[in-house]
Amino acid sequence: MEEIDKEKLPRHIAIIMDGNGRWAKKKNLNRISGHMKGVDAVREVVTACRELGIKVLTLYAFSIENWQRPKEEVDALMGLLKEYLLRECEEMLKNNIRLFAIGRLEDLPTDVRETLEATIQKTEKCDGMILNLALSYGGRSEILHAVCGIISDLKKGILKEEEIDPLLFSNYLWTRGLPDPDLLIRTSGEYRVSNFLLYQIAYTELYLTETLWPDFNREELLKAIADYQSRERRFGLTSEQINGLEV
Ligand code: IPE
Ligand code: IPE
Ligand code: MG
Numbered sequence: 001m002e003e004i005d006k007e008k009l010p011r012h013i014a015i016i017m018d019g020n021g022r023w024a025k026k027k028n029l030n031r032i033s034g035h036m037k038g039v040d041a042v043r044e045v046v047t048a049c050r051e052l053g054i055k056v057l058t059l060y061a062f063s064i065e066n067w068q069r070p071k072e073e074v075d076a077l078m079g080l081l082k083e084y085l086l087r088e089c090e091e092m093l094k095n096n097i098r099l100f101a102i103g104r105l106e107d108l109p110t111d112v113r114e115t116l117e118a119t120i121q122k123t124e125k126c127d128g129m130i131l132n133l134a135l136s137y138g139g140r141s142e143i144l145h146a147v148c149g150i151i152s153d154l155k156k157g158i159l160k161e162e163e164i165d166p167l168l169f170s171n172y173l174w175t176r177g178l179p180d181p182d183l184l185i186r187t188s189g190e191y192r193v194s195n196f197l198l199y200q201i202a203y204t205e206l207y208l209t210e211t212l213w214p215d216f217n218r219e220e221l222l223k224a225i226a227d228y229q230s231r232e233r234r235f236g237l238t239s240e241q242i243n244g245l246e247v
């Protein structure tokens with residue numbers, strides 16, 4: 001069991017849940033079975049984060065690029081998402097979890113979108129943890145969406161050019177109101193960000209593991225958090241400055 005310092009928990013954990021397909025292939029199963037097992041891992045990790053006291057958990061569930069996968073796989077993923085939302089709503093309410101979603105939600109099939117919006121609404125008053133799902137999400141699209149919002153507000157005169165700074169820009173992103181991730185986990189041994197939270201991860205600590213997403217569990221999460229807690233976040237400063245030792 002990993003030793004976790006409850007005083008130094010990451011406020012926001014973001015996860016690129018990758019490797020469902022390879023997990024299934026290794027077991028001679030179809031890719032969809034990998035996604036189904038992936039949902040079980042989601043449940044375990046959401047529960048673990050809530051119990052630990054993590055404030056925000058963002059899960060990369062479906063990218064804009066993922067729409068180009070075979071139709072059967074996309075349909076299955078959408079079905080699993082809807083099923084997850086319907087099944088977990090009670091659990092979220094019971095555990096005080098508020099659901100958020102970021103991405104081009106208008107791309108989702110109508111029934112999935114309606115279920116998503118209903119769940120977001122039902123959990124609106126929960127304030128224990130935010131579970132933020134990235135759905136039809138792409139970091140570049142999010143940044144362009146923010147730019148368009150800024151241009152529109154400039155035109156309307158609501159915003160002045162000199163007011164634009166990195167913090168204001170964040171407020172035009174889909175993640176507005178959420179702190180930047182402290183820890184980004186990617187499973188399945190890939191060393192890339194795949195268009196995830198490009199603006200927000202400027203100073204995020206990265207944790208990459210070979211573990212495939214369906215095998216990721218509470219223990220793996222604790223390992224990632226322990227690793228995070230062993231690091232020194234310098235934000236461009238010197239170690240001495242961070243530790244208050246500068247002369
Ligand atoms: C992650 O697993 C789930 C989604 C991207 C929706 P993958 O389906 O990408 O699994 P691999 O990378 O093919 O193993
Ligand atoms: C990233 O995984 C997207 C999600 C986990 C939803 P991908 O499997 O789509 O990423 P690439 O294609 O390997 O970069
Ligand atoms: Mg993948």
